[in-house]
Amino acid sequence: MAAPEVHHLFHAPIADHSFSADRATLAVARDTTVELYHRTPSGSGPGPTFRLQDELRGHDKTITGVDIAPRSGRIVTSSQDRNAYVWEPSASGEWKPTLVLLRINRAATCVRWSPSEAKFAVGSGARTIAVCYFEADNDWWVSKHIKKPLRSTVTSVAWHPNSVLLAAGSTDGHARVFSSFIKGTDERPEASAWGERLPFNTVCGEYLNPTAGWVHDVAFSPSGAALAFCAHDSSVTIVYPSGPEQPPQAVISVSTQLLPFTSILWSSETELVCAGYDCGVYRFAGSADGWQLSGTLEKDERGSASRPGLEQREESALNMFRSMDLKGRAGGGGSSGGVDDTKLKTVHQNSISTLRAYETDGEGRVARISTGGVDGRVVVWKL
Numbered sequence: 001m002a003a004p005e006v007h008h009l010f011h012a013p014i015a016d017h018s019f020s021a022d023r024a025t026l027a028v029a030r031d032t033t034v035e036l037y038h039r040t041p042s043g044s045g046p047g048p049t050f051r052l053q054d055e056l057r058g059h060d061k062t063i064t065g066v067d068i069a070p071r072s073g074r075i076v077t078s079s080q081d082r083n084a085y086v087w088e089p090s091a092s093g094e095w096k097p098t099l100v101l102l103r104i105n106r107a108a109t110c111v112r113w114s115p116s117e118a119k120f121a122v123g124s125g126a127r128t129i130a131v132c133y134f135e136a137d138n139d140w141w142v143s144k145h146i147k148k149p150l151r152s153t154v155t156s157v158a159w160h161p162n163s164v165l166l167a168a169g170s171t172d173g174h175a176r177v178f179s180s181f182i183k184g185t186d187e188r189p190e191a192s193a194w195g196e197r198l199p200f201n202t203v204c205g206e207y208l209n210p211t212a213g214w215v216h217d218v219a220f221s222p223s224g225a226a227l228a229f230c231a232h233d234s235s236v237t238i239v240y241p242s243g244p245e246q247p248p249q250a251v252i253s254v255s256t257q258l259l260p261f262t263s264i265l266w267s268s269e270t271e272l273v274c275a276g277y278d279c280g281v282y283r284f285a286g287s288a289d290g291w292q293l294s295g296t297l298e299k300d301e302r303g304s305a306s307r308p309g310l311e312q313r314e315e316s317a318l319n320m321f322r323s324m325d326l327k328g329r330a331g332g333g334g335s336s337g338g339v340d341d342t343k344l345k346t347v348h349q350n351s352i353s354t355l356r357a358y359e360t361d362g363e364g365r366v367a368r369i370s371t372g373g374v375d376g377r378v379v380v381w382k383l
Contacts, residue, residue: 002382003299004379004380004381004382005048005345005379005381006377006379006381007026007049007050007207007377007378007379007380008376008377009035009037009050009092009377009378010030010141010374010376010377011224011375012030012031012049013030013065013350013353013373013374013375013377014028014029014030014331014353014354014372014373014376014377014378015029015030015063015353015354016028016029016061016063016064016065016066016067016110016353016354016372017029017066017067017068017164017354017356017370017372017378018066018075018356019066019068019074019356019358020070021068021070021071021073022040023039023358023359024038025038025039025053025068026038026039026076026378027038027048027056027068028066028072028242028372028378029063029064029066029067030063030075031057031062031063032057032059032060032061032062032063032074032079033055033063034055034056034063034066034077034087034235035052035054035055035056036052036053036054036055036056036069036095036216036316037050037051037052037053038050038051038053046099050378052054054095056075056077056085056087056095056096056097057075058077058085059079059081059083059085059213060081061079061080061081061107062079062080063077063078063079063080064078064079064080064107064108064109064110064111065078065108065109065110065111065112066078067111067112067113067120069113069117070117070223070378071117072117073089073096074086074087074088074112074117076100076110076113076120077111078090078108078109078122079107079108079112080107080108081107082102082104082106082124083099083100083102083105083108083121084099084102084111084130084132084141085097085098085099085100085119085154086098086100086107086141086193086226089170091325092296094229095122096264098140098141099141100122100130100132100140100141100142100143101140101141101142101143102122102124102130102132102141102143103130103145104122104124104126104127104128104130104220105257106123106124106125106153107122107124107125108124108126108130109114109123109125109153109154109155109156110122110123110125110154110155110157111157112157112158112159113159114159114163114180115161115162115163116163116186117134117157118134118163118185118186118188119131119163119180119182119185120130120132121159121166121180122143122157123153123154123155123156123168124153124154124155124348125153125154125264126146127147127150127151127152127153127154127170128145128146128150128154129145129146129147129150129157129166129168129178130143130144130145131143131144131145131146131166131180131182131200131217133182133185134145142181144182144200145167146166146178146180146200146201147201148201148203149169149174149176149203149206150172151170151172151174152170152171152172153170153171154168154169154170154352154370155170155214155216155217156167156168156169156172156215156216156217157217157218158173158216158217158219158220159175159220160194160220161220161222161223162189162190162224163186164176164179164181164189164198165179165180165189165194165198165204165220165224165304166178166179166180167218167219167220167227167229168218169215169216169217169229169231170215171214171215172212172258173208173211173212173213173215173231174206174208174215174216175207175208175209175215175218175227175229175237175239176203176205176206176207177194177203177205177206177227178201178202178203178204178205179195179198179199179200179201179202179204179321180200181198181199181200182200182344186225189315192224193225193241193242193244193249194224194227194241194244194323195244196244203277204241204244205239205241207227207237207239207247207248209229209231209233209235209237210233210235210237210253211231211233213231213232213233213235213236213260214231215229215230215231215232216229216230216231216232216260216261216262216263216264217229217230217261217262217263217264218264219265219266219272220266221266222266222267222268222269222364223269223332225240225241225269226238226239226240226241226269226288227239227241228229228264228266228272229264230260230261230262230263230264230274230276231260232260233255233260234255234256234257234258234260234261234274235253235254235255235256235257236253236254236256236261236264236273236274236284236291237251237252237253237254237260238250238251238252238253238254238266238286238291239251239252240288241293249288250288252286252288252290253292254284254291254292254293256293258278258282259277259278259351260276260277261274261275261276261277261278261282261354262275262276262277262351262352262353262354263275263276263352263353263354263355263371264355265357265366265369267283267357267365267366267369267383268365268366270285270286271283271284271285271294272284272285273293273297273352273355273369273383274355275352275355275367275371276351276352277351278346279297279344279346279348279349279350279351279352279373280296280297280346280347280348281296281297281298281352281355281369281371281381282295282296282297283295283297283383285305294342295382297383298345298346300348312323312357325331347377347379348373348375348377348379349373349375349377350373350374350375351373351374352371352372352373352374353372353373353374354371354372355369355371356369356371357368357369357372358370358380366383367382367383368380368381368382368383369381371383
């Protein structure tokens with residue numbers, strides 16, 4: 001397996017990141033600004049490099065989400081200042097911001113464009129999801145609210161391929177699927193296992209984490225036929241619906257001894273990729289008959305990325321924290337022998353905040369992914 005492409009942009013946390021469709025532009029959420037990096041030839045080093053090209057300034061509190069629309073290139077941002085902006089390039093080359101009327105009284109926590117790019121969804125701490133769309137008559141972006149039955153902060157949102165169904169995870173331990181159908185903006189979707197008639201705010205599915213842990217992230221499979229979510233109990237749950245108002249065909253929860261995952265991504269209909277507080281990237285494989293933790297993208301001591309060593313990695317995470325508590329250092333016990341025990345064996349040196357699809361192959365499977373972390377690194381991995 002090829003070595004990952006590592007870009008250490010700065011020494012500060014990356015809350016979110018997004019690549020343009022041609023992968024020439026990288027948007028990174030850093031504190032109250034979004035930094036835009038342009039891909040350039042590396043010169044002497046292996047692989048390309050990214051150089052800071054522009055900064056998007058408009059928010060006055062921490063930016064929580066950024067997303068680049070693949071076709072139009074428009075950028076949407078959300079922030080703890082309770083605002084969202086849509087940024088479009090002007091004729092002069094500068095980025096022009098348009099304020100979005102979110103109508104929320106708590107921080108915006110996440111944002112994602114729909115596949116159609118006619119809408120985007122903003123999660124918030126106000127127990128509300130703002131589904132935003134452009135109103136041409138008034139020349140502005142407006143929002144409709146999904147509120148019930150949300151009972152806590154919305155931590156993540158994810159779109160179904162039909163741009164109508166919307167999944168959301170929240171701190172009340174639930175992952176839910178809603179209809180976000182907006183007349184005049186959306187085409188009526190085909191009937192599916194999630195539902196047939198889908199007026200706005202219809203609850204198409206509601207699933208509780210087995211231990212009621214916070215749901216950190218949600219994702220639809222490429223076909224939209226399954227939903228996966230990861231929670232703070234270090235588990236990954238996959239749901240296969242059977243039909244409208246029917247019990248699901250299967251709900252499979254995979255528990256691990258790793259630290260919790262904060263981001264989840266389908267690489268194909270039978271494989272998931274997860275990352276989070278354990279600082280590594282892990283793979284899950286399965287189907288409606290069952291799922292399991294299948295491997296890691298990290299290199300082991302022999303330089304290969306494979307299944308062997310996963311059990312030891314799970315145990316080493318527990319040993320690391322036990323050693324930090326007893327001895328004040330991040331070793332696994334015993335003398336350090338002159339070895340730097342402050343450097344992790346993973347590529348990321350701190351927790352991973354976001355996973356993104358970077359490149360797909362000719363059959364629609366994700367061939368490469370990108371990760372952004374608290375260590376200020378963006379890493380591109382080959383699957």
